[in-house]
Amino acid sequence: MISIATMKDVAQMAGVSTATVSRALMNPEKVSAPTRLKVEQAATSVGYSPHSLVRNLKRNESHTILVIVPNISDPFFVEVIKGIEETAAGHGYLVLLGDSTQQNQEKSFLNLILAKQVDGMVLLGSNLPFDASKDVQKNLPPMVMANEFASELELPTVHIDNLTASFNAIHYLHQLGHQRIACICGPENMHLSQYRKQGYIQALQRSGIAIEESYLFYGDFSYEAGAKGLSALMSLPQPPTAIFCHSDVMAIGALSQAKKLGLNVPLDLSIIGFDNITLTQYSDPPLTTVAQPCYQIGQQAMLLLLKQLQGQAAQIGSLLLESELLIRGSTAAPRS
Amino acid sequence: MISIATMKDVAQMAGVSTATVSRALMNPEKVSAPTRLKVEQAATSVGYSPHSLVRNLKRNESHTILVIVPNISDPFFVEVIKGIEETAAGHGYLVLLGDSTQQNQEKSFLNLILAKQVDGMVLLGSNLPFDASKDVQKNLPPMVMANEFASELELPTVHIDNLTASFNAIHYLHQLGHQRIACICGPENMHLSQYRKQGYIQALQRSGIAIEESYLFYGDFSYEAGAKGLSALMSLPQPPTAIFCHSDVMAIGALSQAKKLGLNVPLDLSIIGFDNITLTQYSDPPLTTVAQPCYQIGQQAMLLLLKQLQGQAAQIGSLLLESELLIRGSTAAPRS
DNA sequence: ATGAAAGCGCTAACAC
DNA sequence: GTGTTAGCGCTTTCAT
Numbered sequence: 200m201i202s203i204a205t206m207k208d209v210a211q212m213a214g215v216s217t218a219t220v221s222r223a224l225m226n227p228e229k230v231s232a233p234t235r236l237k238v239e240q241a242a243t244s245v246g247y248s249p250h251s252l253v254r255n256l257k258r259n260e261s262h263t264i265l266v267i268v269p270n271i272s273d274p275f276f277v278e279v280i281k282g283i284e285e286t287a288a289g290h291g292y293l294v295l296l297g298d299s300t301q302q303n304q305e306k307s308f309l310n311l312i313l314a315k316q317v318d319g320m321v322l323l324g325s326n327l328p329f330d331a332s333k334d335v336q337k338n339l340p341p342m343v344m345a346n347e348f349a350s351e352l353e354l355p356t357v358h359i360d361n362l363t364a365s366f367n368a369i370h371y372l373h374q375l376g377h378q379r380i381a382c383i384c385g386p387e388n389m390h391l392s393q394y395r396k397q398g399y400i401q402a403l404q405r406s407g408i409a410i411e412e413s414y415l416f417y418g419d420f421s422y423e424a425g426a427k428g429l430s431a432l433m434s435l436p437q438p439p440t441a442i443f444c445h446s447d448v449m450a451i452g453a454l455s456q457a458k459k460l461g462l463n464v465p466l467d468l469s470i471i472g473f474d475n476i477t478l479t480q481y482s483d484p485p486l487t488t489v490a491q492p493c494y495q496i497g498q499q500a501m502l503l504l505l506k507q508l509q510g511q512a513a514q515i516g517s518l519l520l521e522s523e524l525l526i527r528g529s530t531a532a533p534r535s
Numbered sequence: 536m537i538s539i540a541t542m543k544d545v546a547q548m549a550g551v552s553t554a555t556v557s558r559a560l561m562n563p564e565k566v567s568a569p570t571r572l573k574v575e576q577a578a579t580s581v582g583y584s585p586h587s588l589v590r591n592l593k594r595n596e597s598h599t600i601l602v603i604v605p606n607i608s609d610p611f612f613v614e615v616i617k618g619i620e621e622t623a624a625g626h627g628y629l630v631l632l633g634d635s636t637q638q639n640q641e642k643s644f645l646n647l648i649l650a651k652q653v654d655g656m657v658l659l660g661s662n663l664p665f666d667a668s669k670d671v672q673k674n675l676p677p678m679v680m681a682n683e684f685a686s687e688l689e690l691p692t693v694h695i696d697n698l699t700a701s702f703n704a705i706h707y708l709h710q711l712g713h714q715r716i717a718c719i720c721g722p723e724n725m726h727l728s729q730y731r732k733q734g735y736i737q738a739l740q741r742s743g744i745a746i747e748e749s750y751l752f753y754g755d756f757s758y759e760a761g762a763k764g765l766s767a768l769m770s771l772p773q774p775p776t777a778i779f780c781h782s783d784v785m786a787i788g789a790l791s792q793a794k795k796l797g798l799n800v801p802l803d804l805s806i807i808g809f810d811n812i813t814l815t816q817y818s819d820p821p822l823t824t825v826a827q828p829c830y831q832i833g834q835q836a837m838l839l840l841l842k843q844l845q846g847q848a849a850q851i852g853s854l855l856l857e858s859e860l861l862i863r864g865s866t867a868a869p870r871s
Numbered sequence: 872a873t874g875a876a877a878g879c880g881c882t883a884a885c886a887c
Numbered sequence: 888g889t890g891t892t893a894g895c896g897c898t899t900t901c902a903t
Contacts, residue, residue, distance in 0.1 A: 205880060216890050221882060231888060252597070252652055253880045256588050256895060272617065272813075277608050284607075284634065296632050298620065316588060422817045455817035477608075481758045481791035483819055541896060552874045557898055567872055589896045592879060 204245040213241035224249070255316070263293045264504065265317040269324035269347075271298050273420060273448060274476040275493060276323060279345065282497025283321055290505055292318070299328050319504045321497075325349035325390065341507035345500035348390040353515050355507075357500040359522040361391060364489045365398025365443070366405075367524050368471050372441045373406045375532045377469065381414040381439035383428035383449050392417075395445050395473070414439060418449050425452025433460060433468075440468060440533040447472035447479050447488055454482060454529065465531035475525055484528030492520050540581040549577035560585070591652075599629045600840065601653040605660035605683075607634050609756060609784060610812040611829060612659060615681065618833025619657055626841055628654070635664050655840045657833075661685035661726065677843035681836035684726035689851050691843075693836040695858040697727060700825045701734025701779070702741075703860050704807050708777045709742045712868045713805065717750040717775035719764035719785050728753075731781050731809070750775060754785050761788025769796060769804075776804060776869040783808035783815050783824055790818060790865065801867035811861055820864030828856050 210217045215234060223230045223238035230238070241247075255261045266283055268276050284294045295317065319341045322331075331339060331352060344356040372380050382399050385392035400410055416431055418424025425444060429452070432439055444450035450472030454464055462468050464484060472479060475490035499518055507513050546553045551570060559566045559574035566574070577583075591597045602619055604612050620630045631653065655677045658667075667675060667688060680692040708716050718735050721728035736746055752767055754760025761780060765788070768775055780786035786808030790800055798804050800820060808815060811826035835854055843849050 207880080217881075218883085218891075219889060222889085225882085229888075234888075250880055252588055252592050253895090254882080256592065257880090257882045259895095261588075271620075272610070272613050274608070274610070277613065281608065281634075284632075293631065295629065296620075298617075422813060426817070451814075452817055455819060458819045477758060478787075478814070481762070481788055483791060483794045543896080553897075554875080554899080555873060558873085561898080565872080570872075586896055589879090590898085593896085593898045595879095 203250070204247045205250070206247070208245045209238065209241045209247045212245055213237045260318050260508075261316045262291055263295055263317050264501075265295045265297055265320045267297050267299050267320060267322045267324060267327060269299055269326065270420070271296060273446075274478060275446065275448070275474045275491075278476065278493035279323060279497040279500075282494040282499075283345075283501045284497075286498045286501035286505075292505075297328065299324055299326055319343075319508055321345060321500050321504060322349070322354070323347065325352075341504060341513065343500050343503045343507070343513075345496050346391065348394075350390075355503050355514050355516065355518065357496050357503065357518045357520065359491055359496075359520050361394035362398040362401070364473075364491075364522040364524075365395040366402045367398075368443055368473075368489050369399050369402035370406075371524055371526070372443065372469060372471065372530065373402065373408070375441075375469065375530065376535075377439075377441040377533050378408060379411075379414075379437060379439040380408070380441045380443060381411075381416070381432045383416045383418055383425060383432070383442060383444040383453060385418065385420055385445040387417050392445055399443060418445075420446045420448055422448055422452035422455070425449030425454075426456035427452075429453040429456040430460070433457070433462070441470070441530070442468065443471045445473050447474045447476045447486060450486055450488070450529075451478065451482055454486070465529050466534065469530040469533070471530060479527070482529075487527045487530040488525050490523045490525045492522070495520055539586070540583045541586070542583070544581045545574065545577045545583045548581055549573045596654050596844075597652045598627055599631055599653050600837075601631045601633055601656045603633050603635050603656060603658045603660060603663060605635055605662065606756070607632060609782075610814060611782065611784070611810045611827075614812065614829035615659060615833040615836075618830040618835075619681075619837045620833075622834045622837035622841075626837075628841075633664065635660055635662055655679075655844055657681060657836050657840060658685070658690070659683065661688075677840060677849065679836050679839045679843070679849075681832050682727065684730075686726075691839050691850050691852065691854065693832050693839065693854045693856065695827055695832075695856050697730035698734040698737070700809075700827075700858040700860075701731040702738045703734075704779055704809075704825050705735050705738035706742075707860055707862070708779065708805060708807065708866065709738065709744070711777075711805065711866065712871075713775075713777040714744060714869075715747075715750075715773060715775040716744070716777045716779060717747075717752070717768045719752045719754055719761060719768075719778060719780040719789060721754065721756055721781040723753050728781055735779060754781075756782045756784055758784055758788035758791070761785030761790075762792035763788075765789040765792040766796070769793070769798070777806070777866070778804065779807045779809075781809050783810045783812045783822060786822055786824070786865075787814065787818055790822070801865050802870065805866040805869070807866060815863070818865070823863045823866040824861050826859045826861045828858070831856055 206217045206220050210220045220238050223235045227235055287294050322344045323346055325347045342354055344354045384396050416428035418428050450470050454470055457464050457468055464470055472486045472488035475488045479486035479488050542553045542556050546556045556574050559571045563571055623630050658680045659682055661683045678690055680690045682694055720732050752764035754764050786806050790806055793800050793804055800806055808822045808824035811824045815822035815824050
């Protein structure tokens with residue numbers, strides 16, 4: 200590798216000191232017009248480009264943010280990440296992705312953070328690969344949370360009203376005439392799942408329907424979990440006539456399995472998903488789902504982080520975005 | 536932010552010079568056992584952790600690699616990226632993802648590269664956000680290509696035999712009795728698409744079937760492109776009885792559209808995909824597809840890159856992985 | 872085996 | 888407005 204032009208080269212070429220080069224390039228107004236011109240020309244002529252490692256070191260910023268994502272294979276997160284990344288890029292920031300399922304990365308992340316190679320973090324899950332508890336946050340770069348919750352961390356958080364969204368989905372199923380409504384939940388220890396489950400429970404109670412423990416299946420947001428959940432639920436003595444899933448991916452898995460069992464969706468069974476990933480438009484039938492503004496969740500989270508990076512105080516608490524029940528083909532009135 | 540323990544602190548604590556600390560930590564064998572012990576204890580006691588920015592600066596390495604990915608929304612790439620990322624992590628490297636569709640990132644990437652903030656790159660597409668032509672490669676960090684091709688770059692490349700894989704898929708359709716076989720291709724300017732198209736053409740020619748230009752539809756690997764392609768092809772005067780798609784995502788889009796048109800897959804129409812993403816097991820019917828070892832493609836590409844980073848010469852040319860036609864439910868003999 | 876010191880490329884006082 | 892200089896935290900000669 201041929202060595203890259205350095206500031207000294209530019210300084211020599213322009214017949215000024217490196218300090219002047221630095222100023223001319225960073226704070227043009229602090230330098231006379233003719234000098235600025237000389238420097239700029241010299242810079243282009245030698246093909247100078249600042250060494251960001253060093254610059255970061257001096258200025259204590261890296262213009263890189265770290266996104267902790269629970270599962271990069273999940274299409275939902277991919278949409279959110281897009282929102283983060285494009286917003287970040289628009290403001291000159293780069294995005295490092297960290298899959299929080301990978302164990303041996305803890306040290307890497309910590310090193311990045313300690314070495315100030317990341318200016319901030321967006322957390323898409325609460326299962327972090329490092330300790331971020333309240334009392335060590337002073338030593339950590341700014342963080343925001345999106346989609347999931349971690350109240351003990353007292354972070355600015357971007358999300359939808361999961362409880363109400365779920366409530367509305369179940370309410371809609373009940374309106375259609377369903378009485379036996381099951382739920383394929385996310386992991387029991389996720390706050391997200393708890394809110395969605397609460398919405399489900401409250402809607403049933405409001406409708407005077409008793410909660411059946413056996414109607415609650417817990418999955419991990421995978422296709423496979425959805426398929427397994429469906430099998431389990433449909434082999435119950437009193438199988439449900441409708442299933443509410445905590446994610447589209449699980450709903451697609453459930454839909455697939457329903458068909459394998461010879462069920463007609465929505466005539467024999469209604470299925471509702473959550474997220475509104477692109478794929479839901481291409482399933483058969485197209486999936487009724489609780490639409491989250493995935494891209495915006497990422498975008499708003501990044502904007503919140505940018506504010507902090509610009510020195511504004513963190514707004515601890517919720518930034519609520521709108522969700523909407525999108526009625527498509529996977530739901531209908533139950534057979535009478 | 537509280538300041539982090541530095542090497543000087545350790546040196547003071549251990550009563551040695553910073554040079555000795557550096558050696559004790561980096562080249563333990565160059566230091567006497569008692570000194571090493573003292574230093575190690577001092578390091579733990581002050582909670583020392585090396586500042587990687589500075590270390591990178593000195594050693595001219597960042598332990599970060601950049602992956603250029605054409606479209607991070609594509610589940611196929613996600614699988615490949617997983618292979619890259621886990622392999623990288625296993626060797627102490629971090630992965631920066633660069634979506635090559637984003638325009639304004641060119642400068643960022645170049646800066647990263649010039650500033651040696653990335654030690655190497657894995658290219659998942661040939662449409663690069665910077666100039667990587669042969670004559671500037673001396674100034675660039677090592678690169679490997681995976682999945683796609685760019686012969687003019689003369690890079691080590693990990694891929695499957697796309698031509699033969701396609702050939703076999705078409706051959707299988709012909710064996711089933713299909714005569715009117717269409718193709719939903721990837722973008723015409725991608726080498727990948729050309730190989731797959733060549734396999735399609737050669738298989739038809741071998742079977743004595745004339746090539747119909749109108750049977751070639753070009754998409755962009757999206758669900759939507761698949762759906763549009765299907766509509767276009769099926770509204771031809773002589774619609775095909777089988778369609779070979781250059782990706783699973785397009786195949787799922789096509790499948791969806793076929794059903795919307797009231798077609799029975801596979802009885803009215805056979806569909807074959809390419810990649811074998813997880814989703815193909817959960818479509819209805821499950822998708823017959825050309826299975827690529829996505830994860831391994833990423834893994835092998837990263838291993839190739841690691842070799843170069845360890846100083847071994849690049850093996851320009853192909854590392855060929857195996858593919859396999861996976862017969863599932865979306866293909867059958869045509870109606871007679 | 873260890874220390875002193877130079878320097879990586881750049882920025883930020885501090886002078887002039 | 889511009890140059891001089893002192894570092895940033897670490898590695899690496901070069902002495903000892």
